[in-house]
Amino acid sequence: MSDIREQVRDLHSPDPVERLRAAAGLxxxxxxxxxxxxxxxxxxxSAVTSLAGALRDPESPLIRAExxxxxxxxxxxxxxxxxxxRVEELFPVPGAGGQTLGAETSPAEEAAxxxxxxxxxxxxxxxxxxxxxxxxxxxxxxxxxRESLLRHLTLAGTDDDVRVAIVETLTILSxxxxxxxxxxPTDLAPLLCPGGRDAIxxxxxxxxxxxxxxxxxxxxxxxxxxxxxxxxAVSALVETWEAQLGVCGPDRATLLEWLDMAAIxxxxxxxxxxxx
Amino acid sequence: xxxxxxxxxxxxxxxxxWRTRFIEAAVRPPAGKHVLCAYVSTIDxxxxxxxPLLQAMIRESGxxxxxxxxxxxxxxxxxxxxxxxxxxxxxxxxxLEHQGxxxxxxxxxVLDWLSDLxxxxxxxxxxxxxxxxxIDTLTRLCREPNAAVFTVFHxxxxxxxxxxxxRFLTADALGxxxxxxxxxxxxxxxDRPADPDVRNYPLSYQTGEHLAWGPDPAERVRVAxxxxxxxxxxxxxxxxxxxxxSSGAPPASIDRIFQFPGLTEIQRDAATATVxxxxxxxxxxxxxxxxxxxxxxxxxxxxxxLGKVTLHIExxxxxxxxxxxxxxxxxxxxxxxxxxxxxxxxxEITGATAAADGQYDSVWAFYQDARALAAAFDLPRLxxxxxxxxxxxxxxxxxxxxLLAEILADLYAKWxxxxxxxxxxxxxxxxxxxxxxEGLEALLTFMAQVAGLSGKSLFGWLSDTARLAQKGYFTVAxxxxxxxxxxAWFHGSLAQTIITTGAGDRTSAxxxxxxCFSQPxxxxxx
Numbered sequence: 001m002s003d004i005r006e007q008v009r010d011l012h013s014p015d016p017v018e019r020l021r022a023a024a025g026l027x028x029x030x031x032x033x034x035x036x037x038x039x040x041x042x043x044x045x046s047a048v049t050s051l052a053g054a055l056r057d058p059e060s061p062l063i064r065a066e067x068x069x070x071x072x073x074x075x076x077x078x079x080x081x082x083x084x085x086r087v088e089e090l091f092p093v094p095g096a097g098g099q100t101l102g103a104e105t106s107p108a109e110e111a112a113x114x115x116x117x118x119x120x121x122x123x124x125x126x127x128x129x130x131x132x133x134x135x136x137x138x139x140x141x142x143x144x145x146r147e148s149l150l151r152h153l154t155l156a157g158t159d160d161d162v163r164v165a166i167v168e169t170l171t172i173l174s175x176x177x178x179x180x181x182x183x184x185p186t187d188l189a190p191l192l193c194p195g196g197r198d199a200i201x202x203x204x205x206x207x208x209x210x211x212x213x214x215x216x217x218x219x220x221x222x223x224x225x226x227x228x229x230x231x232x233a234v235s236a237l238v239e240t241w242e243a244q245l246g247v248c249g250p251d252r253a254t255l256l257e258w259l260d261m262a263a264i265x266x267x268x269x270x271x272x273x274x275x276x
Numbered sequence: 277x278x279x280x281x282x283x284x285x286x287x288x289x290x291x292x293x294w295r296t297r298f299i300e301a302a303v304r305p306p307a308g309k310h311v312l313c314a315y316v317s318t319i320d321x322x323x324x325x326x327x328p329l330l331q332a333m334i335r336e337s338g339x340x341x342x343x344x345x346x347x348x349x350x351x352x353x354x355x356x357x358x359x360x361x362x363x364x365x366x367x368x369x370x371x372l373e374h375q376g377x378x379x380x381x382x383x384x385x386v387l388d389w390l391s392d393l394x395x396x397x398x399x400x401x402x403x404x405x406x407x408x409x410x411i412d413t414l415t416r417l418c419r420e421p422n423a424a425v426f427t428v429f430h431x432x433x434x435x436x437x438x439x440x441x442x443r444f445l446t447a448d449a450l451g452x453x454x455x456x457x458x459x460x461x462x463x464x465x466x467d468r469p470a471d472p473d474v475r476n477y478p479l480s481y482q483t484g485e486h487l488a489w490g491p492d493p494a495e496r497v498r499v500a501x502x503x504x505x506x507x508x509x510x511x512x513x514x515x516x517x518x519x520x521x522s523s524g525a526p527p528a529s530i531d532r533i534f535q536f537p538g539l540t541e542i543q544r545d546a547a548t549a550t551v552x553x554x555x556x557x558x559x560x561x562x563x564x565x566x567x568x569x570x571x572x573x574x575x576x577x578x579x580x581x582l583g584k585v586t587l588h589i590e591x592x593x594x595x596x597x598x599x600x601x602x603x604x605x606x607x608x609x610x611x612x613x614x615x616x617x618x619x620x621x622x623x624e625i626t627g628a629t630a631a632a633d634g635q636y637d638s639v640w641a642f643y644q645d646a647r648a649l650a651a652a653f654d655l656p657r658l659x660x661x662x663x664x665x666x667x668x669x670x671x672x673x674x675x676x677x678x679l680l681a682e683i684l685a686d687l688y689a690k691w692x693x694x695x696x697x698x699x700x701x702x703x704x705x706x707x708x709x710x711x712x713x714e715g716l717e718a719l720l721t722f723m724a725q726v727a728g729l730s731g732k733s734l735f736g737w738l739s740d741t742a743r744l745a746q747k748g749y750f751t752v753a754x755x756x757x758x759x760x761x762x763x764a765w766f767h768g769s770l771a772q773t774i775i776t777t778g779a780g781d782r783t784s785a786x787x788x789x790x791x792c793f794s795q796p797x798x799x800x801x802x
Contacts, residue, residue, distance in 0.1 A: 017734050027284045060735050069285035117285045120292065161289065164296050
């Protein structure tokens with residue numbers, strides 16, 4: 001029996017430890033497939049189906065998180081189609097009928113780590129290839145998920161790790177959707193109001209999506225001049241900022257701080273290979 | 277106990293949380309503390325070892341092939357002090373193939389040769405020594421507004437090579453304290469007799485380099501361990517404008533830390549008391565070099581800092597712990613040390629080490645040594661910096677907020693130091709810096725051991741491990757609280773080649789200043 005079949009079988013074991021190990025094992029195998037560009041075998045399709053079930057494992061958020069991580073590692077359209085319904089369960093759109101799939105865990109009961117891992121897994125799956133292959137139903141689901149996640153960011157009490165996962169995933173979505181020719185603008189402007197980390201991450205998303213040259217300038221400022229930012233470059237970026245948002249940007253001192261931060265985050269995200 | 281099989285979701289969650297922390301830490305504002313970096317500074321002229329340099333050194337030293345062959349096979353760095361050019365060459369060849377180190381050079385002729393050699397092969401003179409590195413980092417990179425440096429001697433030459441903006445603690449003829457920037461201090465020095473200098477000549481090299489000095493295959497070395505360096509250093513001496521040892525004035529000695537020239541003993545004491553009141557945070561380097569005859573006066577000065585000054589010392593370079601180990605439990609609140617130095621220090625102080633052949637095989641092992649060392653010195657704070665994960669021990673009681681502040685301080689320190697290393701290495705765009713994956717894995721493994729499987733289900737153990745690794749710290753009642761911080765480092769080939777000399781002093785100072793640690797040693801009961 002192949003490794004994959006064995007792990008898929010163990011995903012259905014009555015022993016939760018077996019299920020946890022199987023999810024972890026499938027994630028590692030999935031990573032190998034991505035790294036070696038192996039063809040996604042039919043065995044993986046059954047793995048994706050079984051992992052989708054494990055996203056709602058009643059035993060432990062560790063299993064649910066590991067299943068989400070594994071789906072992110074395996075990737076592909078099939079994985080996205082399993083992850084998005086779970087996102088919709090956890091972040092139901094108001095007035096859309098609430099939960100639809102009879103989840104064993106309600107959003108309030110789910111652990112923050114499992115939620116953040118699920119959202120991060122969606123980001124991992126969002127390759128240009130996957131986005132180009134979406135059908136109308138997929139696009140509608142992705143749009144709903146995007147709106148729910150955006151709205152969730154503005155809620156008080158959202159776990160920090162969940163917030164970061166949301167912003168990172170929306171950053172990836174906004175950048176790659178455009179490249180894939182999808183009409184899916186991500187309005188991150190509301191995030192600029194509260195200030196702080198979310199605003200910075202959103203600013204980066206905007207710069208990266210809409211003004212790559214300005215972003216590159218910001219990066220060079222930081223690297224070459226440390227904390228000093230040239231006046232003309234600031235003006236250029238303020239104009240870019242205002243043009244992109246259609247609103248007045250933050251005051252200059254705040255902008256400078258954000259730009260310094262943006263250069264740092266830019267580097268970190270590039271290093272983490274989530275840059276578009 | 278084995279560690280848990282790494283779960284991808286746990287690792288990613290931890291990586292995401294720590295990366296966010298790193299982002300937050302990278303834009304920390306200056307601490308604003310009044311901190312003084314004292315008290316021994318040098319003039320350094322670092323050169324990378326190249327074939328032309330090596331060939332010139334061998335040619336000009338006149339060492340024979342037979343002597344070279346003998347020295348290369350020696351068990352340890354040949355000689356503690358160099359009295360001839362040949363001694364320097366042989367020490368360098370040994371270092372290239374074995375391990376970096378330090379060699380004393382007092383012979384004026386040899387120092388003059390080194391001075392000419394280094395000038396010929398080029399490279400700017402820079403302020404050296406821990407106080408210079410610390411004040412440079414705190415002022416130029418951290419923008420600390422209230423940091424100053426004090427050096428016992430400060431020649432015009434030395435004053436001229438400090439960067440502008442760095443502030444010096446001074447005393448006027450009446451013992452009144454002030455602080456002025458480097459340029460102003462240079463002017464202050466003009467109306468005073470020239471001070472002596474310590475001049476260092478570090479020779480640095482990279483791992484894997486092949487250096488030939490002749491056509492014979494035997495006339496070449498391959499750098500085995502590195503990046504590393506051999507530092508040729510001297511005692512305080514007077515130099516002329518050409519950089520040669522001056523025969524005019526005798527070498528001076530350091531009689532006390534705050535040896536303000538021209539003041540009476542009473543004025544010096546008053547000035548020292550004022551320093552203690554003005555600078556509640558101090559880093560001190562140079563105690564290890566103090567001779568026995570100077571120790572009583574220096575110890576009296578240290579006594580004047582008790583109850584007022586939180587004193588931090590970075591243990592590095594030649595150890596000479598015989599006196600220092602008496603001072604640390606009484607006067608020093610915070611100690612920094614790297615994991616290369618820790619095994620030998622721990623062995624010398626406690627008689628044992630968890631390192632095998634000078635190397636730790638796990639974070640758990642260096643935690644054992646760090647804890648033993650902290651306990652031996654009764655230290656309120658110990659900071660161990662490594663290339664994998666840094667460790668801060670804080671004596672209980674300590675609040676969670678303080679441990680979190682230590683974590684952010686260290687992440688900030690690593691960000692600052694990597695920027696400095698990047699700027700030093702390349703004039704182009706700085707390479708990417710991120711938390712090392714190996715550091716995060718080490719954190720996870722360490723916390724798994726701390727969490728302990730005993731009496732727990734696998735799920736309980738994993739959850740506890742994840743919780744601890746996300747926090748990065750834990751407390752132990754009536755003992756030392758522990759914070760473990762994954763190190764940020766460069767990506768790609770630069771990570772293997774960058775020379776980190778001087779980075780330890782810098783990270784140590786930044787971590788000390790940015791942490792919320794404030795705990796002067798108390799005045800001893802009468």
